[in-house]
Amino acid sequence: MSRPDPIYELKLIAEKYPGSYIVGGAVRDLLMGRVSRDIDLVIPGNLPKAVKELSNIFSAPYFVLDSERQVFRIVLQKAHEWYLDISPLRGDIKSDLLKRDFTVDAVAVGVSEWSEPKHYLDPTGGIKDLKAKIIRMISPDVFKEDPLRLYRAFRIASRIGGKIDPGTLCQIKKNVSLISSSAGERIRDEIFFILADPQSAGRLDEIYSAGLFDATFSEFAAFSDRSDNYYHKGGLWEHSLETVRKFEEKVMAENFKRFPEFREDLNKYFDRRRIILTKISCLLHDIGKPEAASRVSGRLRFFGHERIGSFLARNIMRKLKSSKNDMKFVSEAVYHHMRPSNMSASSTERAFYRFFRAFSSSAHIAAVFTAFCDRYSYETAPGRFAEMVNQEKFTEKILRVYFREKKINRPPLLSGHDIMTQLGIPAGRLVGRIIEAVEEARAAEKIKTKEEAVEYAKEIKDRVPLLDVSVLIPAYNEEAGIAKVLEKLKGLPGSWEALVVDDGSVDRTAEIAARYKVSVISHKKNMGKGAALISGIARARGKYIAVQDADLEYDFSQLRGIVEYAMKEELDAVYGSRFLKKNPVLYMNYFLGNRFV
DSSP states (O other): OOOOOOHHHHHHHHHHSTTOEEETHHHHHHHTTOOOSEEEEEEOSOHHHHHHHHHHHHTOOEEEEETTTTEEEEEEESSSEEEEEEEEOOSSHHHHHHTSSBGGGOOEEEGGGTTSOOOOBOTTOHHHHHHHTEEOBSSTTHHHHOTTHHHHHHHHHHHHTOEEOHHHHHHHHHTGGGGGGSOHHHHHHHHHHHHTSTTOHHHHHHHHHTTHHHHHOGGGGGGGOOSGGGSSTTOHHHHHHHHHHHIIIIIIHHHHTTOGGGHHHHHHHOOHHHHHHHHHHHHHTTTTHHHHOEEETTEEEOTTHHHHHHHHHHHHHHHTTOOHHHHHHHHHHHHTTTHHHHOOTTOOHHHHHHHHHTOSSSOHHHHHHHHHHHHHTTTTSTTOHHHHHHHHHHHHHHHIIIIISOOSSSOOSSOHHHHHHHHTOOSSHHHHHHHHHHHHHHHTTSOOSHHHHHHHHHHHTTTSOSEEEEEEEEESSOTTTHHHHHHHGGGOSSSEEEEEEEESOSSSHHHHHTTSSSEEEEESSOOOHHHHHHHHHHHOOEEEEEEOOTTOOSOHHHHHHHHHHHHHHTOSOOOOOTTSSOOSOOOHHHHHHHHHO
16 A cells, blocks of 8 residues: 655664654554644664654654653654654553553554555554454553553544443543643644544534533533523533534534635635634633623523633633633633624624624634524424524625625725825824724725725714714712722723713812813803713814713713624614613613613
8 A cells, every 4th residue: 555654764763763663543543544734753772862863863853742651753854744652661562552642542553554555563452453443552550651541532433433442431530630730732733633623513512512612611510500591401511512512513614615606715715724723713712601600681682792701711721721812812702702692694794894803813714603603503403494494595695795795805996095194193192093984884885995084084073083082071069979980980981081070060070180180071050960961072182972870870880782782793882771680770760760761
């Protein structure tokens, strides 16, 4: 059988280091008729010296893969990268194999025979287990020797399409607590290998059922709620798992069969990394629900769960020692996964533009499909068919906007230099805001040419908001509470300003407010809250205007949530209610009047 192995390099190793063997996954894959570009070798003698010699001969770099076990990796650059993972031969080859983890990986072939193997060393019955597709530990101590093997058992089972034998699975469950001693990046690699399988959902369920996810990530405690609060019989975990399964079955299956118009585009977008990260996003998209859960008029609601979920997802990715780009990808996909469900195929071009602009990573399409699979996870639920049809129409529409109409990733009509020279303004925040406004108008097809863009920029120059939020604080004799309000405002997201409208106070309200970095607008006499708001709105420079009473009748934590939601969804307005949650201050006359209205 002809194989694209690094035959020259292996032949040289056999000549220079007699008694060397190829072991582990490469042999397993060979027996299954597959090619593995990761080749594990054991070499007798002085291993560091041998690795340096081979690195020089092959003109290939090497590095330490595992210092504790003295494992080195040489990277061969051929038509593809090949990895020679070299470790010391521990005793004779039989003794070495008996110290390995699972029987299917305890089979060896002499390096000299690799091109045409005739003899396999198999002291543990690994070939028989491989034919039966069984993962069996060699001894109960394998997990104590290297706790990463707790995950590796599932990864190898995924690789061979097999299952873990009951005794081994029982030992995994007994030893899950050991995983805390494994490096995050090693755990990440094993999980990513599992997620790379086209049908990984079932394997994820096995890992969760074994208690291994809970032992690895404290954040997974959120999945312990098995009630039907999350619309699936098995609770939040079943819903999240079903979302992953729908991504594999409805999106990725048969080369994007469900979206043939965009097959070529989706193949370019969904490389191995993005497939894995999107599956993680699907799994974690609702992980913030338990913390956000509240009863509103007898109905269970999850306001802000995407923000909490994004934070938890980032923590999980951080524990896996993921790159900043990968952390941002997953966290943004989770944070924005509700937006596509709140849009429709008839949404405006402006809404589509704002959706894509909200991302600082390439997670936008992943978020679209997380929302799609979230909706389809209810496929068997009664009365949900129309929702799924609408979600599919929207998904096709937004893919068309992104891949066909190409209104998103294109150079702006005007540069910062254009704005400054044409409008005669200096460099600063205003320049960027004008560029954003021009591109938004372009996406809505209000303008098409550079000349039209210049005219539009001149028209809107004085109306473009410089800040995200202006908080208006009407105040009349509020010296007891004004400082507390202004202290709380420091926690607002984005760029903001506070405008205190002192409505004719006769106490120290204005004096206290002036100690803070806020604008104080003074009325000579008390004119009422309406007049105070008019004065504040006239001076506001924010894209959004919010009102915060100095008596803290409006709970500041709710104001923060409203501002975050408005900014995240790029909404025109967000309305609150006195009755969605319990307020710390509630006046009976206001309560009765609002109820009546």
